[in-house]
Amino acid sequence: MRTLPSTHPDDFARLDTTALRDRFLVDGLFAAGEVRWAHADDDRLLLGGLVLDGGTLPLEAPSLVAADSLCQRRELAVVCLGGRLTVDCDGTGYDLDELDVLYVGRGTASVNVSGTGRAYLVSAPAHAERPTSLGRRDEVFAADLGSREEANVRTIRRYVHADGIASANLVLGITTLAPGSVWNTMPCHTHGRRTEVYLYTGLGEDGRVVHLAGPPDATRSIVVADGEAVVSPGWSVHTGVGTRAYSFVWAMAGENQDYADMQPVDVTALR
């Protein structure tokens, strides 16, 4: 399992394309019949992926967390990116369709995923137990934002957040751009008190997002393909423009769960 170490913001400008990708891009998460993990040192986030074509995969604790089970000291979100999956948590089954999210609370001893589809996994350390809950795409809080003139008409769905599915630490949602819109999160922002990860999906084989990262006055781009994610430490902006419409799963962990706790960046101040 790969660890993405923390990076000092002053070092950001010195990284070449390869180093930027090594430090901030999470790729290779999805492979048929296996669960793959990456670990972001910032806020100790585990990012995982699996692809199933029938059969069952157990979600076990990677050795790095030295735990008896994945959720012994952690909470988990299972995001169905496509297909139909069943997640069994200690004997209770939850059926997930595309863009449904299952929050799995700390203390759950066994988690098994079966069915046919692709799932993205995000896990953060948890100081408290919260109930396992299913968020359905068409039932969670949704806000329509953006304009055609700015090519950013999009629906932001919040699943795990202070006024939705309760968690100890995680905040998670999915944003879907309307056909013809390509910009996400512009004007952009930072979250000084949290790490945020964007996982892009729905781009197809040859679609790409040019993701902007870094301190607002020294941004760099990372070109991202379908099923890849970018880790944004608290000092980094996170925004992007795609070659077509797409969705992205945004997940955060850190000091608080207040969605609105962000530092807006004036577009004209971006460098």
Ligand SMILES: O=C(O)C(=O)C[C@H](O)C(=O)CO
């Ligand atoms: O398109 C957007 O704007 C977003 O989805 C922004 C995310 O919700 C986000 O960055 C949360 O911090």
